[in-house]
Amino acid sequence: MKPTTISLSIAVIQLSSFAGFSAESVPLTNQTTVVFASIDAGQEALKTPDRYTKSLSRFDLESRLRTRDDVTAADLMQYSAEQVVAWSDEDRAKLEPIIASIGRRFAEYNIPLPPKILLIQTTGKEEGDAAYCRRHAVIFPRRYVRFPAEQLEPIFIHELFHVLSSHNEALRNSLYEIIGFKPCPEIALPESLANFKITNPDGPSLNYYIELDVDGQRRLAVSLLHSPERFDPLQGRTFFQYLKFHLLVVERDGDDWRVVKESDKPLLLDPKQTPSFHQQIGSNTKY
Structure with a gap:
């Protein structure tokens, strides 16, 4: 060299x-x-x-x-x-x-x-x-x-x-179960919600449900991020400023899962008014 x-x-x-x-x-x-x-x-x-x-x-x-x-x-x-x-x-x-x-x-x-x-x-x-x-x-x-x-x-x-x-699906299922969520098939949203869903890239699917006690009644629900209105580019807001978090009630009939409706509208629960939700997830989310 x-x-x-x-x-x-x-x-x-x-x-x-x-x-x-x-x-x-x-x-x-x-x-x-x-x-x-x-x-x-x-x-x-x-x-x-x-x-x-x-x-x-x-x-x-x-x-x-x-x-x-x-x-x-x-x-x-x-x-x-x-x-x-x-x-x-x-x-x-x-x-x-x-x-x-x-x-x-x-x-x-x-x-x-x-x-x-x-x-x-x-x-x-x-x-x-x-x-x-x-x-x-x-x-x-x-x-x-x-x-x-x-x-x-x-x-x-x-x-x-x-x-x-x-x-790691098996690990994911185990971790989610710690906070009360279990796997289910992907939930198909009615059009009234499908067009307004806000998708989180960290968890884009609606395929985990949680069992809740709602006024003494057993309910199954999935977490849903959505907007109450269509996006307006003239308002200068980001999607975060439209975002609402609700628990969408679903029901199971054998292998079929579907959204529960009341008065022909999807049944949405306010997580802040659902104590059994926070009893299970603790402080896991800021939504």
Whole structure:
């Protein structure tokens, strides 16, 4: 090896040790690596159909694309891909110790995460400026990356939980049962609700129910996020400002599950007025 080559090698080693240098991927656990997505990789991930894109309602599409024009899931996937931004060395340098901290917290557990977690940064315009996950990807809006570490770390762990649960059905069922939810077939919504459903990419399906005591009567219900009105692009509101959370009462007849109606309208329960709901879930949700 020539002296110039040796000098260059030493320089590379020194650069790699410099505090400002950041890797493209960082180990989270012995089995899982977090990869900082390039723009191309992030766009490909967000343009790939999945449970979320197959569950989108008219309200989902209109509110995220901020229009009342006829739009499709493909339009939203394309728009989402266009929001992907590159990770800077500064971004990666900030996130690496957060990932290492989470890794230390996970070390004593055998957590069956996918081998690769894709970390994507976006403008946030595609999902109300909120963090979310899709398949094996965690998506942070740009503003989240600017959060202090103590604020960003629990958000990252929250999204990793959803990645974990989406890849492990048996584990997901066990965890959901802790707070009273059990699996059921996907609930088909009547049109009056279907067009106004607000889909959470972290949990896009309506396929877990909870048993409730409502005025001494046994009721089965699924959690439903929805809007009481159609999206209006002229009002300047995001979908979060339309969002209502109710418990949609369902009933089972053998293998058939259907929405319960009263006065020809779907029966919706206010969770705040349903003590048996909070007795089971505790403080698991802020809805």
